[in-house]
Amino acid sequence: xxxxxxxxxxxxxxxxxxxxxxxxxxxxxxxxxxxxxxxxxxxxxxxxxxxxxxxxxxxxxxxxxxxxxxxxxxxxxxxxxxxxxxxxxxxxxxxxxxxxxxxxxxxxxxxxxx
Numbered sequence: 001x002x003x004x005x006x007x008x009x010x011x012x013x014x015x016x017x018x019x020x021x022x023x024x025x026x027x028x029x030x031x032x033x034x035x036x037x038x039x040x041x042x043x044x045x046x047x048x049x050x051x052x053x054x055x056x057x058x059x060x061x062x063x064x065x066x067x068x069x070x071x072x073x074x075x076x077x078x079x080x081x082x083x084x085x086x087x088x089x090x091x092x093x094x095x096x097x098x099x100x101x102x103x104x105x106x107x108x109x110x111x112x113x114x
Contacts (some may be wrong), residue, residue, distance in 0.1 A: 030054035
């Protein structure tokens with residue numbers, strides 16, 4: 001998935017939200033983006049950014065409470081690399097192969113449909 005498609009999806013959600021404000025709807029739509037990385041660490045490096053859509057449906061609203069259903073799909077893009085060769089101990093089975101594998105820069109993708 002490239003950034004242009006994600007931008008278009010965010011734009012579409014914004015247009016839907018603007019139109020939804022003109023009538024009293026039980027639906028609400030939101031979008032969020034975030035990024036992060038680990039603190040200074042000598043053993044590994046990790047960076048992450050994510051996109052999350054939020055879809056709310058209002059079941060019932062009382063004087064003090066609102067009861068909503070929330071569907072929140074999320075996609076994460078991460079990069080990970082082990083920097084410390086000795087992080088994988090010789091006691092670990094196939095430790096030399098694992099060291100070579102873990103020292104490679106990896107792209108990690110996670111999709112959550114909650």
